[in-house]
Amino acid sequence: MKPIARLVCWLLLLLCTTAFSQEGLTDGIAGKAHPRLLLAKGEEAQVQSAIGKNPDLERVHGLLLEASDRICAAAPLEHKKTGKRLLSVSREAIRRIFFLSYAWRMTGNKKYRDAAEQQLLTISSFADWNPTHYLDVAEMTMAAAIGYDWLYNELSPDSRKKIKDAILEKGIRTSFDTKYNYWLKVENNWNQVCNAGLAYGAFAVFESDPQLCGAVISRAVESIRIPMKQYAPDGAYPEGYGYWSYGTTYNVFFLDALEQLTGGDQGLSALPGFLKTADYFQHMIAPSGLPFNYADSGPGAESNGAMLWFAKKLKRPSLAWNELQFLHSDKNRRALEGDRFLPTLLLWGKQLAEAGVTPPEKTFWEGRGASPVVMMRTGWTNPDALFMGFKAGSPFVNHAHMDEGSFVFEAEGVRWAMDFGMQNYESLESKGLNIWQRTQNSQRWTVFRYTNYAHNTLTFDDSLQRMEGVTAITQYGDRPEFSFAQSDLSPVYKGQVKRAVRGVALKDKAYGLIQDEIETGDHPVHMQWRMLTSATVEITSSNEVLLKKNGKTLRMQILADQPVTLKTWSTAPVNDYDAPNPGTVLVGFEAQLPAASSKRFVVRLVPENNASKVDAKTVPLRDWK
Template identity: 30%
Template sequence: MSTPYYQSAYQDSTPGLNNAPYSDDPMSNEGFKYAGGGAAFGGAQVAAPKPWYKKKKFLVSYVDLALMAGAGAVDVAALIPFFILIFNPPMILDSDPIGIPAVIAAIIIACVVGGVVGSRNDDDNSNSNANNAAQPSPSDAAQSKLSSGRFSTDTNDAGVPIYGNNGTNSKLFQAPTFLSDQDDELNLPTCDESPPSFDGDGIQVTTDRPRIGGVAGRWECLKDMIDADAYMSYWNQSIFDEAQHFLDTPAPAWIPDGGLTGSGVLDQARECQMAVKSLSYAYRMTKDDKYKDGVWDRLQVIGGVKETPAGTDEDSKTYGSGTEGETNNWNPKHFLDTAEFMNSFAIGYDWLYDSWSQDEKDWIRDTLVTYGLNHSQAENNYWWRSESGNWNCVCNGGMINSALSIWEDDTSGLAEQILNEALENAKSNCVYGAREDGTWTETSDYWYFGTTGWSLATSSLIASTGNEQGMLTTNPNFYKTADFHMYNFGNQAKFDYGDTGPNKYTATANALVLLGRETKTPEYMLYQRDRADATDAFNMLWYDPHVAGAWWNNMPLDRYFDDSHTQWASFRSSWTDNKGLFAAIKAGNTSGHQTHGDLDVGDFVIDALGQRWAGELGAANYLGENYFNSEAQDAERWQWYRKGTEGQNVLLYNNTNSNAGVASDAAFGTSNTTQGATMDIDIDDDSTGFYTSDITSSYYGNSVKRGLRLLNKRRQILLQDDIDTDAQMQWRIQTNATISLNGQSADLELNGEKMTVRITNPSDTDLEFGQEKAEPDSSDELPENGEGENAAIPNVDSHGNETNVLTIDIPAGSYSLQISFEPQWDGMSSDDFQTPKNVAIDDWSLRSHDA
């Protein structure tokens, strides 16, 4: 089972291919960086002690039991003692523990109802994918929702939900919806969650508290919602586990990563924010002073007036050590640090406002102004003020939240000034981190940081001022970034092109939940709630427990994102089968990603059989000299193996990097296959999808066109390169599989699963597969010869296994190189795989490869 989010900091390691750590500083095997209690990054993953809810082993999930009872597969009466014996979680609400949560009782009762509901399911779904099944009545849908509990009760290492095979159920897996008129059926309270309303012009701020992240009325209803909803009950308990973890764990030591102007103290700032958030939530729910004391302790450490025992000397024990000037304790030279520290103070000040003494309020507010808001004026002209993407969202977000938190208590006018300046700058930059098709401007991993900054600021604006103040509407395409994230995730991990960023800590994908609420798009909310990072105090304020259905119902398996900077496509055989097939491929332009991109035009990834067979290596050394300085052809960035052409799943021309900063052309086609109300999708014979790109400009005028296509009912992949080259090329993919070479075929084996890769065209040449290690020829070209902070990151997986490169050496000439990827599915033999038709990429169409 996966490590709890708060202990892993959700680094998002790609299974098989390991992402780089944020720096080369080691993580303690016993905890967070510089402190205690979690998992390691950059080396072998170390499992943290599992909390109570992770220790129990269940043979079946809530969903399984409900469906089995409804279908008559088990005796309902026999389930009751099962639930009574198994479930007795120490749910903490107020000061009294609750025995069996109300949601469990609801599941038991609904199982009886399910005997009637379930008996009709087979008749409802004559279509194998249930695409044509009628929507259930709201009452039936509510009963199914209660009986199901959580769809997924575990995730893999990348946070992808592990779903059981629960077949077809048109009531439980209905099209996504909000059951807004079913409060009684869902056992939900009637709540007033309306944001404030004002007359007059200009921004006005409510005096209601709390207001950071959500309205006060939501807090008043949380306990009843937790009793009624399985997801909120699980998140609530997990947040209490997290709060206890932080009570037992000191604030991390003040050890700048690569110096204050390198990566600074960003990890410490985000870890402290996690602590303040969970402890503040726990106090609001229980009024237990131990949680308030925990918040006060963290704020005093952050404020530099109390030492942390995690430090080993005076400098590492005291926050602010080494900064120049009396008011620079939060390191404004690396303003991300400042913004995240500001968020901690904004949350602590607002969520515990009524419990602080006047002296405590004055100290928190004065510290926030001195170390945060006084460094936030536009006149400072920070570089990120003119950039879209994560820096702008995080920095402006911290400023917006801080200004809102102290609004009526600030008599200087500074809060109003900062709010207006930060809001206008965010509307001009942050919101355009999402391009017209929703693709995030930097990379798929930096999406987390940008959208987390955006969502916290936007939710606080709604709760404080009555509306989103243009954070959602200024860029009319911003909402599409939720689709970008959903399609970017494969069956095992993300399509992790480019840099994979620092440790996550506070960064989650819960912007999908807020976007689902604000755009009334239930599939966004349903998708995110099963993810490992859904457990978060802000999610408790954004999630709508009226949401029901299956997010995948009627969602196309394929999608093309056509913005010219990335031009990428996503294909899969199922949304819910973790062992299914997934492929993603990109072209685009290597510039315009805020120096977080790679020389990766034509890059792709493949998942199948629960493994990633062709993957990404992630970030190199963030502290390396000039790593972020340029995306130009001669940029030192490309000297790192992970950033240059040789470290991608692309063609390498004449053993040199590809041409940087040039555009590509791409095309896409799909049969538009959807999954429907089932976890067991039946793929039609003519189901397919394809992507083609003309990437000639990346290869110095040598004609190169690449295409990827799904074949054989989405069980096989064709990768084709039509090449006319005046010098040698090399075909390359990075893999952690063990490779066995057989001339024009290669057998890959990974964690007990197998894939065969075949050269199907040309068959009458000397082209054969080869194998190399995933490493540069030498480190001589790296700054300082790869010494110290310029060192290369070893290309190994989380178990220390080396990454291999499957290659084909291609002499100068003209070729149509066709490679067939053939996962060795159960029940399929070599005769079941197709030899693809030889069709020029320019002639590809939906039906071009039909037999």
């Protein structure tokens, strides 16, 4: 057979195989009655039963109804972009439609149905869903899909047609335009969000165009494997806490629908690291309730319904521990009402009525991957417990900062060592900055919050960390009396020092320890050791600093092989586009390191009440066991 003939046969076989797999995958969807997404017809009784047995779920139900009443009186949504994004409108559309649709299904009150229908018609009348920033389309399609499916039997034929046409034309069909669908091949949250949002549209209107919708669903099954591979091997999400909540939640939405409507998830949940990622997210929350917010994450936590999906999937109710703690605090009420996915706490958490949720058992978690992290703590139920979060990785990772070797530290309910997290993108893009170019000289690295200058790490000769550098967790131990992690940070300081290794630890359940061992090359080096804090700072001697906050005191004690100069640095904006950072300061020390030298620097972070428990002896990193 000639090569061209073989190619034609291969293409025909591929097309036939793809068509067969699509048909087999989506065979039964058209025959499933509406509503069929998330909460199938008749399952309302399960939610009602759970609400009656679990006070936490009852509180969420009440919040949803109260918020839905306010949405009924809200002004209509408008097609109004912020910079290049319509995203805030898409997200508010999900919140309004999801809340109102839930309220209608659980109460039968027609005011919620009518308000939801009006919201659906409003977004369906938009000229477009902003495909030039495709997340906007994906989230708007998700909003329309949930409302269309959940209200299907109540919508007039005219409304049903308008909403269905919008899902197909403004959502699904635009995803086949190569100007907009680059996300099909990327390995970050865009892939997860866009595939899931479009697939929900396809699941909702499947019977209207089975071939087109089947193609969307089959395409999503293959495409979403790309970002899901990033969870390997241990579940650490490269983009950090905030984007885990975004990308993984949408990933779970997709798997949930796929399993519910096709009988399986095509092996996706079995991909290495994916089911382990629930432990990553759980351990990212410190005793204060704040997250370890490295990279482009916000400073606050949230209650995430996806964790209840994992709890059910893995038959581990303790995975819901943090989510329920979040519900117990009245100060989180506003955050809960603003959470567009709040109903998932009930949809995926209805099994909690039958299972006791106990605290997690493990106090140490280590995860490899593109952004390796370690989290350690002295307990889950004591709000005064110690917590240390430590990260390695590379500034090249999507949404990463120059924060390799950075840490956060808590004791006695206070976050003493903190991270700014992200700066609002529009505040930078509106000033003409390209913050998405990942090169050493990118404008991204002119933003103060993104650099090593603003993180709890090292700086040599006032230089930035190196973009091409990749660091790992090289050693760790989880003994309760000495839990620790180490990373060789030398790759991100290439050309600056010969070797830089950092270890962090919790010692005797009493204090934190940060130890750096630095080797210089053929030239002297000016070193800065910085820690970001919102505490008040007082330098009391040549080797001790007092930090005070909320009536608590922390002693920062510095031991070094050579003299150091303790000091503070301002966090005031460096450029007119930098965000203000009120109430914060950088504290630490600087030292002049001779050429061809090896130096050790030890910093103890000691809560005042544990000052008598400090071990005066220091041990080289190689002997940490």
